[in-house]
Amino acid sequence: xxxxxxxxxxxxxxxxxxxxxxxxxxxxxxxxxxxxxxxxxxxxxxxxxxxxxxxxxxxxxxxxxxxxxxxxxxxxxxxxxxxxxxxxxxxxxxxxxxxxxxxxxxxxxxxxxxxxxxxxxxxxxxxxxxxxxxxxxxxxxxxxxxxxxxxxxxxxxxxxx
Numbered sequence: 638x639x640x641x642x643x644x645x646x647x648x649x650x651x652x653x654x655x656x657x658x659x660x661x662x663x664x665x666x667x668x669x670x671x672x673x674x675x676x677x678x679x680x681x682x683x684x685x686x687x688x689x690x691x692x693x694x695x696x697x698x699x700x701x702x703x704x705x706x707x708x709x710x711x712x713x714x715x716x717x718x719x720x721x722x723x724x725x726x727x728x729x730x731x732x733x734x735x736x737x738x739x740x741x742x743x744x745x746x747x748x749x750x751x752x753x754x755x756x757x758x759x760x761x762x763x764x765x766x767x768x769x770x771x772x773x774x775x776x777x778x779x780x781x782x783x784x785x786x787x788x789x790x791x792x793x794x795x796x797x798x
Contacts, residue, residue, distance in 0.1 A: 659679055
């Protein structure tokens, strides 16, 4: 193949980029035991890629297929792992939501029973005064609730004693 000598002018920042690419390629080539790359090789490669993306449609399709395939190979394990984690989180969230709804319903039912059984006053201000009063019972109830992971964990509390 005939070669043509071409002289070009580059701004300093583009020339620095070319030097950086050459250095990186040569560092990689040393690790892989491949011959060194020169600036001409980098420019040829860049021109071929640019040509493939902008001029030659069949090459562009092949190039895009290669890029897509590479990205799929790189990202698919991470995507699979992420999906598995999201399914686990979703499953745990569903279980937690069910537990919270059940506990909320049970609390309302228990409060209703206690309210009627203890002949609590029906006056709104008296009820508020009773409920807003802070007692030792409240502290114990909050402590047990914070240490419990699911509703009615009486067995856990008895095991600790």
